[in-house]
Amino acid sequence: MTAPTLLIRDLYLAFRGWAGQIDVLHGISLHINKGERVALVGESGSGKSVTARIILGLLQQTRSARVSGLVAFEGRALAKLTEAERHRLRGNRISMIFQDPMSSLNPVYRIGEQFHEVLKRAEPRIAPAAAREKAAAALADVAIPDPNRALDSYAFQLSGGMNQRVMIAMALANEPSLLIADEPGTALDVTVQAQTLELMRDLVAKHHTSVLFISHNLGVVREFADRVYVIYKGRIVEHGRTADLFADPRHPYTRALLAAVPRITGEGVPEIDDVSEDYFQPLVVHEGCAEPEVTG
Amino acid sequence: MMPPIVRLLAKRLGTSLIVLVGVSMLIFAIARIIPGDPARIALGPNATAEQITMLRERLHLDDSIAVQYGYFVRDLLRGDLGISLYTNRPVTADIAQFLPATLELIVVAGLMMILIGLPLGIISARYRGSWADNLIRLLTLLGVSAPSFVWAVILMLLFAFFLPLFPIAGRITDSYTIEPVTGFLFIDTLLAGNLSAFADAAWHIVLPAFALALSGIGQAARLTRSNMVETYDKPYIEMAQSYGFPEGKIAWRFAFRPSLIPSLTIIGLDFAAMLGNAFLVEAVFAWPGLSRYGVAVILRKDLNAIVGTVLIISAMFLIVNIVVDLLIAFINPRIRYSQRAT
Numbered sequence: 001m002t003a004p005t006l007l008i009r010d011l012y013l014a015f016r017g018w019a020g021q022i023d024v025l026h027g028i029s030l031h032i033n034k035g036e037r038v039a040l041v042g043e044s045g046s047g048k049s050v051t052a053r054i055i056l057g058l059l060q061q062t063r064s065a066r067v068s069g070l071v072a073f074e075g076r077a078l079a080k081l082t083e084a085e086r087h088r089l090r091g092n093r094i095s096m097i098f099q100d101p102m103s104s105l106n107p108v109y110r111i112g113e114q115f116h117e118v119l120k121r122a123e124p125r126i127a128p129a130a131a132r133e134k135a136a137a138a139l140a141d142v143a144i145p146d147p148n149r150a151l152d153s154y155a156f157q158l159s160g161g162m163n164q165r166v167m168i169a170m171a172l173a174n175e176p177s178l179l180i181a182d183e184p185g186t187a188l189d190v191t192v193q194a195q196t197l198e199l200m201r202d203l204v205a206k207h208h209t210s211v212l213f214i215s216h217n218l219g220v221v222r223e224f225a226d227r228v229y230v231i232y233k234g235r236i237v238e239h240g241r242t243a244d245l246f247a248d249p250r251h252p253y254t255r256a257l258l259a260a261v262p263r264i265t266g267e268g269v270p271e272i273d274d275v276s277e278d279y280f281q282p283l284v285v286h287e288g289c290a291e292p293e294v295t296g
Numbered sequence: 297m298m299p300p301i302v303r304l305l306a307k308r309l310g311t312s313l314i315v316l317v318g319v320s321m322l323i324f325a326i327a328r329i330i331p332g333d334p335a336r337i338a339l340g341p342n343a344t345a346e347q348i349t350m351l352r353e354r355l356h357l358d359d360s361i362a363v364q365y366g367y368f369v370r371d372l373l374r375g376d377l378g379i380s381l382y383t384n385r386p387v388t389a390d391i392a393q394f395l396p397a398t399l400e401l402i403v404v405a406g407l408m409m410i411l412i413g414l415p416l417g418i419i420s421a422r423y424r425g426s427w428a429d430n431l432i433r434l435l436t437l438l439g440v441s442a443p444s445f446v447w448a449v450i451l452m453l454l455f456a457f458f459l460p461l462f463p464i465a466g467r468i469t470d471s472y473t474i475e476p477v478t479g480f481l482f483i484d485t486l487l488a489g490n491l492s493a494f495a496d497a498a499w500h501i502v503l504p505a506f507a508l509a510l511s512g513i514g515q516a517a518r519l520t521r522s523n524m525v526e527t528y529d530k531p532y533i534e535m536a537q538s539y540g541f542p543e544g545k546i547a548w549r550f551a552f553r554p555s556l557i558p559s560l561t562i563i564g565l566d567f568a569a570m571l572g573n574a575f576l577v578e579a580v581f582a583w584p585g586l587s588r589y590g591v592a593v594i595l596r597k598d599l600n601a602i603v604g605t606v607l608i609i610s611a612m613f614l615i616v617n618i619v620v621d622l623l624i625a626f627i628n629p630r631i632r633y634s635q636r637a638t
Contacts, residue, residue: 056538063425090540104531108553108629117541154629170539 003075005178005210006032006055009294011069013050013059013234024050025234027069029291032178035208037201039225039242041215041257047234048214052180055212056094057086070294074177091121095171096180097200100187101163105155111166112151115173122174138169142199161192168200175207182214197224218261222246227289230254232279240286250286252278300632304625305618312614316607320372323606324365327599328357334597338381355599368603377607378600382593387604390589395608396479397467398574398585404501405509406567413513414552414559417520421555422547424525432517439514445576448507452580455503465582468497504581508574512566519562523555530554557624564620568613 013025025047032038040048053059057078060067071078073094078086098104106114115135119126126134132151139147142165155163164185171179184200185193201224204211215221221228221242228245230238230253238251249255256279335351336343356364371378377387413436420432439447456464463469467481472493474484485494527533528551536546575587586605593601625632 058537087540090538092540096535096538098531098535100531104535106532106536106550106554108627109550117536117545118539121540154633156630157633 002034003072004031004033004292005036005074006030006212007070007072007075007292007294008051008055009070009072009291011051011054011071012067013047013054014066016064016066021066023234028229028231028234028236030229030236030239031292032210032212034177034210035205037204037211037213037224037226039213039215039221039228040231041218041221041228042231043216043257045233046231048216048231049182052096052182052212052214055178055180056090056096057083072294091118092174093176094178094180095174095176096182097167097171097184099183099185101167101185102155102160102187104167105163107155109154110151111153111155111158115151115166115170118170118173134173135169138173139166141172141203142166142169144169159192160188161196164188164192164196165199168196168203172203172207172209176209178210178212179204180212180214183216184213186215186217193220218246218258230257235280236283237279237281238284238286240284240289244286248286250284252276252281254284301622301625305622308618308621312618315614316610319610320368320603320607321365323603324368325361327597327602328361328364330597332597333357334381334599337597377604380593380598380601382596382598382601387600390601391586391604391608392479394584394586394589396481397583398571398578398587399612400480400482401501401505401508401574401578401583401585402567402570404505405512405570406563408505408509409512409516409563409566412509413516413563414520414556416513416517417559418524418547418552420517420521421524421528421551422543424521424528429521433521436514436517439510440518441514442511443576444508444511444573445580447510448504448577448580451503451507462503463500467500467583468493469500472496504577504583507580508570508577512563512570515566516559516563520552520555520559523558524551527551527555553627557628560620560624560627564616568616571609571612 008031009029010027011025011029012023012027014021014023016022028047028051030038030040040051042048050059054067055071055073055078059065073089081089105111112132112135115138116126116128116131119131119134135151136147139150144150144162144165150158150162150166155166158166167184181200185196188196197220203209213221213225225242228238228240228242229236230245230251232253238245238249238254245254246258249258256276333348333352335348335355335357339347339351352358356367359367368378375388377391379385380387380390383390416432416436420429423429452464455461468474472485472490474481474488474490474493477484477487481497482494485491485497524547533546533551536550537543541550572587574583574585575591577583578585578588586608589601590605590609593605
């Protein structure tokens with residue numbers, strides 16, 4: 001059996017500040033197999049986004065951050081790589097899509113220039129003309145009608161949906177094996193978000209890209225993910241296949257999270273507890289979803 | 297349809313002209329309202345009443361201010377700013393003599409602000425929290441907190457007197473005789489093909505220009521740093537980092553350019569303000585420039601020279617502002633493209 005694309009085991013994260021140590025992640029474990037789409041779901045502040053920053057190796061550079069535990073990418077522990085090797089993964093083997101496409105693109109450089117920079121991650125010596133051709137093809141893949149015009153535009157000249165497509169094209173341009181989508185398109189209109197998510201799902205399926213999908217939106221997760229991890233205050237509380245977990249939520253926090261989604265039928269905003277002792281109950285794992293053995 | 301940048305230029309030139317007319321009226325009136333009889337000051341204590349009356353008549357001082365302004369505009373359109381009572385020469389000749397020295401000083405100081413201030417700010421932001429950042433912040437704070445004439449004296453003492461690395465005063469060593477063509481020593485020495493004189497002039501300008509530039513360097517560096525630190529928190533920088541763009545490139549291109557806009561505005565203002573601030577530095581370094589001339593003529597209530605000097609300085613101010621506006625439009629596509637809509 002090949003190593004999973006991403007394997008996280010007992011990951012701890014704490015920030016050391018003036019007021020002492022603040023624990024953020026209390027030993028989370030998760031894995032993503034090749035070509036699998038896995039969602040990490042939780043409320044803001046639960047530790048979703050820091051997990052993404054750790055996978056990219058960015059948070060380890062922050063002096064106040066204390067990270068321990070195993071993060072292995074394609075069977076190789078990140079901690080055992082040199083900084084240069086970790087840097088080589090970024091934007092190349094692992095890429096990321098952000099929440100707000102409008103502000104994730106640099107306002108004073110044309111899309112084409114930024115795309116060139118992205119392509120250089122895989123091919124450092126790529127010529128501008130070749131890069132442009134590749135970028136135009138990538139933009140055509142995400143159904144942007146006039147790729148050359150888009151490449152000559154600045155982010156503020158394109159719509160939010162267009163920018164999101166550009167971000168998706170950039171993220172997949174270097175054929176990464178892992179795509180991290182951190183609340184993708186949360187800042188967009190619901191309809192635009194739905195369109196771009198569908199597009200993204202088709203593309204990652206085509207390229208067999210593994211995806212870590214970070215979200216608080218359960219509706220989107222249900223449509224997009226194969227498996228779901230629910231995270232609460234730095235602990236994974238429930239883990240299972242998407243269908244199983246939605247059909248039979250077993251952890252009190254998961255049930256609260258599901259109940260918290262306002263119904264379109266108009267039953268009002270549901271009342272749930274802010275914090276409950278029940279939310280700290282131990283991890284519930286659904287059938288057939290055990291974490292793999294760590295080898296090597 | 298004009299290109300947007302030309303439209304911007306035309307608009308700025310138009311408003312600048314209006315400002316210039318306003319400034320000329322204001323300074324013209326103020327110079328005449330402040331107490332003291334220019335004719336009496338010019339002729340000295342031993343002048344007779346007839347002499348004073350004659351001079352007052354020649355200067356139209358007994359007419360109303362509006363009429364005097366009319367005479368002034370008529371002469372100005374012929375390129376005549378009148379005779380200076382202080383030097384007894386046409387004001388235009390005085391300005392032509394003194395302006396190049398000051399411009400040279402200010403241009404060099406401005407370059408120092410850009411070439412030293414901005415990189416210091418970038419380095420400070422890129423390595424924020426490090427010893428380099430703290431050192432730069434301390435030094436730039438010193439630069440901002442003391443006025444330029446204090447720096448002029450300190451620099452002169454340190455690097456011209458105790459440690460004679462630089463000449464102590466003046467624009468050029470007296471032994472060089474350079475034919476004044478443009479009045480700009482850097483240009484004239486090159487026209488004369490005299491490279492050692494050029495080097496000598498460059499040597500002379502280092503200390504005064506640096507003294508003048510120090511507060512600007514400090515401001516530019518501090519502003520660039522704080523803007524860049526803010527920019528570093530923007531999602532597009534996080535995006536650049538998560539894609540592994542080289543850190544140097546992120547600092548010098550992706551974070552710097554969006555942060556440059558406020559710094560440019562400040563440098564532009566500093567640049568223009570130096571025309572006035574140059575006075576004390578010029579006095580310390582015996583620099584034969586326009587700022588010294590301007591203060592001398594104000595003390596003597598030399599009406600024509602005051603108005604002429606102020607007009608030139610205002611024009612410079614406006615030109616610098618136009619240049620800065622164009623640069624910002626060039627750097628910031630949002631401004632460049634919004635011109636199309638107006």
